[in-house]
Amino acid sequence: MDMDRFLKNQVTSWMESTGEYADIVMSTRIRLARNLDGYRFPLAFTEDEAHRIEQTVTGILLDADKLPQQFTSYQMKQLDPLDKQVLIEKHLISPSLIEAEYESAAVISEDESLSIMINEEDHLRIQCILPGLQLEEAYRQARNIDRVLDREVSYAFDEKYGYLTTCPTNTGTGLRASVMMHLPALTATKQMAKIAPIINRLGMVVRGIYGEGSEALGNVYQVSNQVTLGKAEVEILQELQGLTKQLIEKEREARQALLSHSRIILEDKLFRSLGTLRYARMLSTEEAASCLSDVRLAIDLGIITHVSKTILNECMVFMQPGFLQQYAGSSLSPKDRDVFRAKMIRERLTIEEKGENSYDV
Amino acid sequence: MICENCKQRPAHVKMTVTQNGEPFTRHLCEVCASQLHPFQNQQDPLTVHQLLTNLFTPEQPTKQANREKSQWSCPTCGWTYERFVHRGKFGCADCYTTFGNALPPVMKRLHNGNAEHIGQVPEAFEETRDLKRRIEDIRSRMQEAIAQEEFETAATLRDQARELEAKLLKGGD
Ligand SMILES: [Zn+2]
Numbered sequence A: 001m002d003m004d005r006f007l008k009n010q011v012t013s014w015m016e017s018t019g020e021y022a023d024i025v026m027s028t029r030i031r032l033a034r035n036l037d038g039y040r041f042p043l044a045f046t047e048d049e050a051h052r053i054e055q056t057v058t059g060i061l062l063d064a065d066k067l068p069q070q071f072t073s074y075q076m077k078q079l080d081p082l083d084k085q086v087l088i089e090k091h092l093i094s095p096s097l098i099e100a101e102y103e104s105a106a107v108i109s110e111d112e113s114l115s116i117m118i119n120e121e122d123h124l125r126i127q128c129i130l131p132g133l134q135l136e137e138a139y140r141q142a143r144n145i146d147r148v149l150d151r152e153v154s155y156a157f158d159e160k161y162g163y164l165t166t167c168p169t170n171t172g173t174g175l176r177a178s179v180m181m182h183l184p185a186l187t188a189t190k191q192m193a194k195i196a197p198i199i200n201r202l203g204m205v206v207r208g209i210y211g212e213g214s215e216a217l218g219n220v221y222q223v224s225n226q227v228t229l230g231k232a233e234v235e236i237l238q239e240l241q242g243l244t245k246q247l248i249e250k251e252r253e254a255r256q257a258l259l260s261h262s263r264i265i266l267e268d269k270l271f272r273s274l275g276t277l278r279y280a281r282m283l284s285t286e287e288a289a290s291c292l293s294d295v296r297l298a299i300d301l302g303i304i305t306h307v308s309k310t311i312l313n314e315c316m317v318f319m320q321p322g323f324l325q326q327y328a329g330s331s332l333s334p335k336d337r338d339v340f341r342a343k344m345i346r347e348r349l350t351i352e353e354k355g356e357n358s359y360d361v
Numbered sequence B: 001m002i003c004e005n006c007k008q009r010p011a012h013v014k015m016t017v018t019q020n021g022e023p024f025t026r027h028l029c030e031v032c033a034s035q036l037h038p039f040q041n042q043q044d045p046l047t048v049h050q051l052l053t054n055l056f057t058p059e060q061p062t063k064q065a066n067r068e069k070s071q072w073s074c075p076t077c078g079w080t081y082e083r084f085v086h087r088g089k090f091g092c093a094d095c096y097t098t099f100g101n102a103l104p105p106v107m108k109r110l111h112n113g114n115a116e117h118i119g120q121v122p123e124a125f126e127e128t129r130d131l132k133r134r135i136e137d138i139r140s141r142m143q144e145a146i147a148q149e150e151f152e153t154a155a156t157l158r159d160q161a162r163e164l165e166a167k168l169l170k171g172g173d
């Protein structure tokens, strides 16, 4: 398949490098958990309840004339496994949505910034992802969907506990706000391990977002609030915003320190990574992630200038198995994936070297 | 199904993880699942399940209290108290009432000491909330008036409060 076309079709709005503090904050995500009154929660509901909820909510969202965008509904049971995998890799749905016992669906907006999961752990998970640091705007958009639904259905709500959810960790506002951050310098200087417990004490949590195990793949972290009860939405957003800005400042300091202490060593490492991405014929997820992080850092520091910033955001998503197989047009063994991963990244770099700015959206 | 990792607790969490680029499903208990993220050593997060188990099995449980709790069962979804503790989740909105007496300490532990919602409310609750706030306000002004021995003002305020309370009752119907 033509790489250029493939990528253009797959780039989703949150992968752009726009938005505030886009050198460090890759994207912002807001999620509201809601349940409908009069139906048992997904862990205890019947097939019939699941069906009625799905029909009701999809109907409202597809018919609503007050919504800013067109929406499309995807029934999980009818979707091809590879397509589901791709939606997961784009962060538009969660793995548990496709594992739902009964009917589950995702209603996704045209630009893929808004997605409403139906019958995941809760009846509704309203999600908005935007590029850069845009907590208020992402919340505003998710809340807009929430309001539209609120007018048509009645939510499970309690004056004392707020919005009632399946898991007590979401009770109250049902709001989970997260920012995805690229923190290579804080990681390299071993500061993340010290920062994590402090963030925890503030009622927030930081974790690697890609891969598993002890390292955050690609030095990409997600910082989110944990407390949802007893704090108003604005307060939750402001606290996360404040913490994010502090992390940005610390990361910038660490980057400057790396530059001033060992510029040539840093440059050498970052250029080698670009070399690897450009010439390697096989790349594991780990190696690709680490090189992509290096190249992105080099772009932010002005060391590498002819590659667009979106490369990290995009390739971290596109190099996952679902995307690679869609790109290859067939299923791939793990070894073949390494080959295709290297090929995909090489082609992605070549497109830019041809001088096409099609990705600097 | 038993947790693949500890082979002890039931596997309630199905996780799709990627390792060496290979996606596969792991069946884990909530404890092991929570430890799959990078900073577990530093932060030692309490999972909901752990938390509930710890909170609900105090060192010296009074037999009476335990017997009482073991009889709780949600009329809407059928979940027993035991199931709720075991899963660390609710089966339906009415579980919040059914297991209500056990909730405040759980919520406080999970939400930094908070046990009451103060954020947005659905439109249907907005009017009620505003009425309640106004009544509270009038009542406190009434107390002030009484303290100042301004009984006429206090009487007027009392009438206002009653009027609003009547409205609240009608609205709640
Ligand atoms: Zn386990």
Ligand SMILES: [Zn+2]
Residues within 6 Å of the ligand: B074, B075, B076, B077, B078, B079, B090, B091, B092, B093, B094, B095, B096, B098
């Ligand atoms: Zn229940």
